[in-house]
Amino acid sequence: MTQIVSQKRTRRFVVGASAALELRWAGASDIGQKRAINEDSLVALPGLIAVADGLGGHSAGDVASSAAAHRLAAVAKARAKSDWVQDPAEIVRAFAEASDEILLGSAGTASGSGTTVSGFAVVARGGRAMLFVFNIGDSRVYRWRGGELTQLTVDHSYVQELVDAGQLPAELAELHPDANIITRALGFGEVPPHDSWFVEPATGDRYLVCTDGLTREVSTGRIAELLAAGDEPQPTAAALIAAANEAGGRDNITVAVVDVLAAPGPAAD
Numbered sequence: 001m002t003q004i005v006s007q008k009r010t011r012r013f014v015v016g017a018s019a020a021l022e023l024r025w026a027g028a029s030d031i032g033q034k035r036a037i038n039e040d041s042l043v044a045l046p047g048l049i050a051v052a053d054g055l056g057g058h059s060a061g062d063v064a065s066s067a068a069a070h071r072l073a074a075v076a077k078a079r080a081k082s083d084w085v086q087d088p089a090e091i092v093r094a095f096a097e098a099s100d101e102i103l104l105g106s107a108g109t110a111s112g113s114g115t116t117v118s119g120f121a122v123v124a125r126g127g128r129a130m131l132f133v134f135n136i137g138d139s140r141v142y143r144w145r146g147g148e149l150t151q152l153t154v155d156h157s158y159v160q161e162l163v164d165a166g167q168l169p170a171e172l173a174e175l176h177p178d179a180n181i182i183t184r185a186l187g188f189g190e191v192p193p194h195d196s197w198f199v200e201p202a203t204g205d206r207y208l209v210c211t212d213g214l215t216r217e218v219s220t221g222r223i224a225e226l227l228a229a230g231d232e233p234q235p236t237a238a239a240l241i242a243a244a245n246e247a248g249g250r251d252n253i254t255v256a257v258v259d260v261l262a263a264p265g266p267a268a269d
Contacts, residue, residue: 033249050119102187
């Protein structure tokens with residue numbers, strides 16, 4: 001398990017002449033109740049929040065998720081002199097570098113190793129600060145806004161393909177016996193295509209970035225309740241992990257909670 005978390009967890013981001021974007025964040029990771037090793041990794045730095053869920057068993061998944069975390073953290077830290085405002089192209093380049101590193105490091109293993117990676121970065125777009133949301137695999141990014149929880153990312157998984165094809169109701173996806181089969185990951189050869197979106201934050205938004213150790217144990221409704229409770233990001237992250245462990249904790253659990261304290265302007269779809 002790798003956790004790269006800044007000591008200061010509130011920051012204002014200024015882009016051009018627009019009003020500042022101000023965020024407060026916290027993250028946490030837990031081994032869960034059933035696993036011997038925590039193969040998740042977490043990055044929670046100014047301007048970049050991400051989780052990675054390692055695949056491959058034993059320590060291989062830990063090494064894979066750690067590679068992704070360290071590559072993304074290096075990208076984030078390199079932008080410290082630019083007010084921590086990130087460059088999407090550098091993030092995408094980090095995916096390729098991490099994938100190459102994982103592939104090289106798992107050359108002697110029978111099945112190889114890999115990792116999911118999901119999160120978002122603060123970027124400049126249209127003269128203002130926005131969020132660059134990215135995803136490879138089945139870790140997720142959610143937004144809590146105006147009393148509604150929205151999943152911003154789309155899982156790269158076998159069951160999601162069944163849902164998209166109309167062969168499986170979405171509410172049964174987490175219960176499907178093949179729910180652990182993902183269709184994209186860093187590390188197993190060519191760099192897979194990533195999904196990405198530009199999202200305009202609004203004051204009062206709350207974002208959740210998490211591995212599937214949370215979403216397979218805790219219902220969307222319960223996640224929404226915990227996000228809506230109004231606690232600070234750190235106790236909210238702890239409450240989410242506790243809920244997953246109380247429900248069985250069958251996998252590692254990693255979460256980051258980010259509050260938008262101020263945003264440049266009104267939200268856009």
